[in-house]
Amino acid sequence: MERLVSSLRVRLIGVVLVILAALVPPLYLGISAIVREGYAERFVNSLRAYSRLVADELEALDERDFDQRAVALLDSAVLSGQVVFAEIRDGQRTLASSIATAPINVPARDDFHFGDQGDQTYFITHTLNRGDHAVLLRLGFDEVPTIERIAAAERSVLLVLAAFVAASIAVAVWLSWVIARPMVRLQEAAQRVASGDTDTQLHVRSSIREVQELNYHLEHMRRELVGTNVRLSQEIREREVSEQKRLDLERRLLHRERIATIGTLAGGVAHEFNNIMTPILLYSQLALESVPADSALAKDLTRVITAAHRARTLVTRILTFSREMDSQQPTVFPLRAPVEEALALLREIVPANIEIVFNAPAEALPVLGDASLVHQVVINLCTNAYEAMRRNGGRLAVTLAAVENPPESQVSPGCYHVLEVSDTGHGIEPAVLAHVFEPFFTTREVGEGTGLGLSVVHGIVRSMGGVITVHSAVGRGATFRVYLPVPTVQQQETARVASAAS
Amino acid sequence: MANVLVVDDEVEVAEVIRRVLERAGYSVTTAHNATAGLDAVARQPPHVVITDVIMPKVHGVELIKILRERYPGIRVIAISGGGSFGPLAYKPDAISTHAYLAAAREAGAEEILTKPFDMTDLIAAIRRLLPN
Numbered sequence: 001m002e003r004l005v006s007s008l009r010v011r012l013i014g015v016v017l018v019i020l021a022a023l024v025p026p027l028y029l030g031i032s033a034i035v036r037e038g039y040a041e042r043f044v045n046s047l048r049a050y051s052r053l054v055a056d057e058l059e060a061l062d063e064r065d066f067d068q069r070a071v072a073l074l075d076s077a078v079l080s081g082q083v084v085f086a087e088i089r090d091g092q093r094t095l096a097s098s099i100a101t102a103p104i105n106v107p108a109r110d111d112f113h114f115g116d117q118g119d120q121t122y123f124i125t126h127t128l129n130r131g132d133h134a135v136l137l138r139l140g141f142d143e144v145p146t147i148e149r150i151a152a153a154e155r156s157v158l159l160v161l162a163a164f165v166a167a168s169i170a171v172a173v174w175l176s177w178v179i180a181r182p183m184v185r186l187q188e189a190a191q192r193v194a195s196g197d198t199d200t201q202l203h204v205r206s207s208i209r210e211v212q213e214l215n216y217h218l219e220h221m222r223r224e225l226v227g228t229n230v231r232l233s234q235e236i237r238e239r240e241v242s243e244q245k246r247l248d249l250e251r252r253l254l255h256r257e258r259i260a261t262i263g264t265l266a267g268g269v270a271h272e273f274n275n276i277m278t279p280i281l282l283y284s285q286l287a288l289e290s291v292p293a294d295s296a297l298a299k300d301l302t303r304v305i306t307a308a309h310r311a312r313t314l315v316t317r318i319l320t321f322s323r324e325m326d327s328q329q330p331t332v333f334p335l336r337a338p339v340e341e342a343l344a345l346l347r348e349i350v351p352a353n354i355e356i357v358f359n360a361p362a363e364a365l366p367v368l369g370d371a372s373l374v375h376q377v378v379i380n381l382c383t384n385a386y387e388a389m390r391r392n393g394g395r396l397a398v399t400l401a402a403v404e405n406p407p408e409s410q411v412s413p414g415c416y417h418v419l420e421v422s423d424t425g426h427g428i429e430p431a432v433l434a435h436v437f438e439p440f441f442t443t444r445e446v447g448e449g450t451g452l453g454l455s456v457v458h459g460i461v462r463s464m465g466g467v468i469t470v471h472s473a474v475g476r477g478a479t480f481r482v483y484l485p486v487p488t489v490q491q492q493e494t495a496r497v498a499s500a501a502s
Numbered sequence: 503m504a505n506v507l508v509v510d511d512e513v514e515v516a517e518v519i520r521r522v523l524e525r526a527g528y529s530v531t532t533a534h535n536a537t538a539g540l541d542a543v544a545r546q547p548p549h550v551v552i553t554d555v556i557m558p559k560v561h562g563v564e565l566i567k568i569l570r571e572r573y574p575g576i577r578v579i580a581i582s583g584g585g586s587f588g589p590l591a592y593k594p595d596a597i598s599t600h601a602y603l604a605a606a607r608e609a610g611a612e613e614i615l616t617k618p619f620d621m622t623d624l625i626a627a628i629r630r631l632l633p634n
Contacts, residue, residue, distance in 0.1 A: 271556070271583040272583070274616075274617040275617060276514075278512075278514075278518065278583075278619070279514040279515060279517070281618040281620065282519070282624075285620065285622075286621065308618060312618055
């Protein structure tokens with residue numbers, strides 16, 4: 001920008017200099033010529049008049065003593081100060097002033113231009129009629145005073161022009177400064193904005209309208225920039241928050257899934273293990289009865305029995321551990337609360353091509369159990385639903401309702417609070433539908449899911465004394481309904497007391 | 503001689519219980535599912551039925567209910583492997599041990615044994631029911 005400034009000023013001054021250079025010399029020459037012409041004309045006119053006067057007097061002179069009188073006349077002309085040469089030619093005779101200062105060899109010509117010949121003398125010749133013959137009067141006038149006056153006048157012109165040039169340059173410099181200064185200011189302000197200081201207003205005073213407008217537009221740009229910055233940083237913050245939420249959700253889902261896996265493995269292993277341990281323990285005890293009490297075999301069998309007891313304790317401990325990992329005192333809570341919380345999380349991760357619709361009555365719809373498990377049920381069902389719609393998009397509807405004697409064969413008559421999750425996805429094949437609640441059953445690729453999700457959901461619903469049903473056809477979406485029994489007044493009271501106690 | 507029917511889908515479990523009880527002087531029949539158990543009861547009603555609670559198809563609680571209904575005189579001991587399996591995997595102990603055994607007790611099981619139990623516990627339980 002410094003380059004632009006200097007170039008702008010230099011250009012302005014340069015233009016003025018060029019104009020002056022083109023203008024001033026001819027101006028000077030022109031004025032000088034006029035001055036010189038004027039002086040020369042005045043000089044020539046006055047000396048012509050003077051020489052005419054001298055000629056007239058010479059004509060009027062008497063014949064007697066003509067020569068004497070003529071010389072006296074010439075001398076007086078010389079003495080008047082203007083004439084530096086004077087002579088009269090009468091035939092072969094020449095009469096001249098004896099006191100003339102320029103007794104030079106006069107050329108044959110006369111009426112030369114002023115300043116010619118470089119002799120600083122102007123010659124005029126008059127032909128006089130002296131009776132019967134003609135006489136030539138020649139006068140030479142001193143040019144020097146006139147030449148000096150011309151020179152003085154030319155010096156004055158030169159001075160005036162120099163003053164004009166100086167003033168022009170000064171004006172050009174001032175003008176370039178007036179234009180360049182606000183631009184430099186604007187440029188500095190723009191640089192501040194560019195280097196991050198977006199808070200300082202651009203305010204450059206200038207009487208130049210273009211500069212004012214430039215200032216206005218730059219300020220407008222700065223405000224736009226500030227607004228954009230604010231929007232961007234807000235978006236970034238929002239994105240960070242939602243990313244954090246998503247990570248949190250992922251972590252929680254993972255944690256749930258891990259606990260579910262531990263619970264499943266521990267529970268399943270424990271069942272099998274206990275069945276296997278039963279014959280080991282009982283056969284050992286039977287055998288122990290058949291051998292002498294002090295035999296080595298009896299000692300060995302006792303050791304087997306002790307080991308079996310230890311195994312039994314270990315299994316009990318594992319079961320207790322896995323239960324404690326995720327067991328909570330059942331409470332009565334409104335079904336809506338965990339569902340809404342889960343949907344809030346899901347909205348963060350479900351892509352925009354899937355519409356989430358939530359319908360619930362105004363009533364609380366109390367249910368008995370662990371709210372965090374219902375939360376997990378919703379997450380699981382909705383995650384499956386959105387997986388089914390991931391490619392083509394669709395509509396994920398979550399509905400809560402109070403239902404009496406539902407028309408479903410698996411559900412025994414009674415009052416239920418129902419959570420329904422339906423999607424418009426690809427649906428479930430009949431062969432798959434029969435197994436969806438089995439653990440480790442999955443249609444996903446290895447590594448994409450554990451196949452525990454729906455079995456966990458099933459387990460949670462069963463643990464709450466509820467029933468889960470599924471209806472689906474290929475291409476027609478799927479609908480999962482969770483029927484949770486309406487807690488009795490007594491259950492509600494117990495839960496209230498228990499939660500108050502804890 | 504008192505008759506005992508053992509119903510358990512685990513063959514080895516049913517077999518070892520038969521051996522223990524025969525040693526203790528009981529006449530023992532075994533069945534490996536609830537339906538076979540009911541058939542055996544129909545052929546020769548036992549004094550005591552020992553049944554596993556968690557079995558495929560018809561589970562133990564159902565069997566106990568039917569026995570109570572049809573044969574009110576038969577005493578019932580419920581046994582369970584603890585833990586859990588299948589869709590009931592979640593909160594295992596709460597479901598199988600507590601819920602199922604509680605359901606079994608409610609349905610009419612007078613004694614509850616959790617596998618693996620000791621021989622003495624088994625015999626003590628059956629003697630409490632048949633104190634002759």
